Amino acid sequence: MRILLIRHGQPHIALSPRANHAGFSDYIHAYEEAGLSPANLPPEELKDLARELDHVFTSGRPRSHQSAHVLAPHAELIADPLFVEAPLASPPLPWLAMRVTKWAVVSRLLWHLGFHPGIEKPRAAVSRAVQAADMLIAKARERGVSALVAHGYFNWMIGRELKRRGFKRTGSHEARYWNTVIYERQNK
Numbered sequence: 470m471r472i473l474l475i476r477h478g479q480p481h482i483a484l485s486p487r488a489n490h491a492g493f494s495d496y497i498h499a500y501e502e503a504g505l506s507p508a509n510l511p512p513e514e515l516k517d518l519a520r521e522l523d524h525v526f527t528s529g530r531p532r533s534h535q536s537a538h539v540l541a542p543h544a545e546l547i548a549d550p551l552f553v554e555a556p557l558a559s560p561p562l563p564w565l566a567m568r569v570t571k572w573a574v575v576s577r578l579l580w581h582l583g584f585h586p587g588i589e590k591p592r593a594a595v596s597r598a599v600q601a602a603d604m605l606i607a608k609a610r611e612r613g614v615s616a617l618v619a620h621g622y623f624n625w626m627i628g629r630e631l632k633r634r635g636f637k638r639t640g641s642h643e644a645r646y647w648n649t650v651i652y653e654r655q656n657k
Contacts, residue, residue, distance in 0.1 A: 470609040470656045472631060473518065473616040474624040476648040477536040479509035485568045493572040494559035505535035511647050515540065518649070519616070524608065526617040528552040536647075537618035544616075551601050554620035555580075556588040577622065598626035602634065610656060621648065628652065 480503035488496055511519070519525075519541040527533040529548035537546050557576040576584075581591055589597075601617075605627070609615040617624065625642040628650055632638060636652035 470606065470636075470654050471614045472605050472609050472636065472652040473522075473614070474628055474642075474650045474652065475515070475536075475540070475616065475618045476621045476624060476646060477505070477530075477532045477618055478511060478539065479506045479646040480504065480532040481506040485570050487566055488569055488572065489566045490559045490562050490572075492566075493569055493576075496569045496572075497557055497559065501530060504531035505539065509646060511536070511540045515647055515649055519544070521614060522616050523612065524616070526552060526605065526608075526615070526619070528554070528619045528623075530554075530620075533619050540618060541616075549604070551597060551604065552617060552619040552623065554623050555591070555594040555626065556585075558584065558586050558588050560584060594623070594626060598623065598630050601627050602630040606631075606634070613656075624650070 480500060482500055482503040486496070522541045522544045524545045524547055525537040525541050526547045526549060527537045529550055530553060534546060534548055557573060557580065559572065560576060560579050605615045605617060617627070621642065621644055628638065628642060631652040636654040638650060638652055640650040642648065642650055
């Protein structure tokens, strides 16, 4: 069994503007709605991997779904909100302005420490990652390979669950677009 966890391509949005906390909140919403940047194509080695795919799961978010379509236009795309990114909330620090990439790190740390106003809690996201792993494994059992084009942090959460279940990892989860990590295990 082989499972490919692929981070979406670069979204069509400014990637590191400076913002205060209210601006970061607006940015989170804009990022969620952003589609794939037309200039950002998958690397050739990833396209080679994708040739064998007859299906690709996505979160349904524009950047995820469009990335999957560009990567594997021949494959059936299966959009499921189960695969959306673990959410972020903007910490109410009105005196602070910094790049949105730094806000994202602060927000993720605070999320794990209990700051999740009106958004999914970490425990619920872990439960969702377990369900996502179940779905990917079921499809890989059926077809030999399964692929997901989704989001960096949630892909990492799914990968952690796959490792817990005995899958061997090739590659590492990195915060770069089109990052691909392969998990393999003998079919049981």
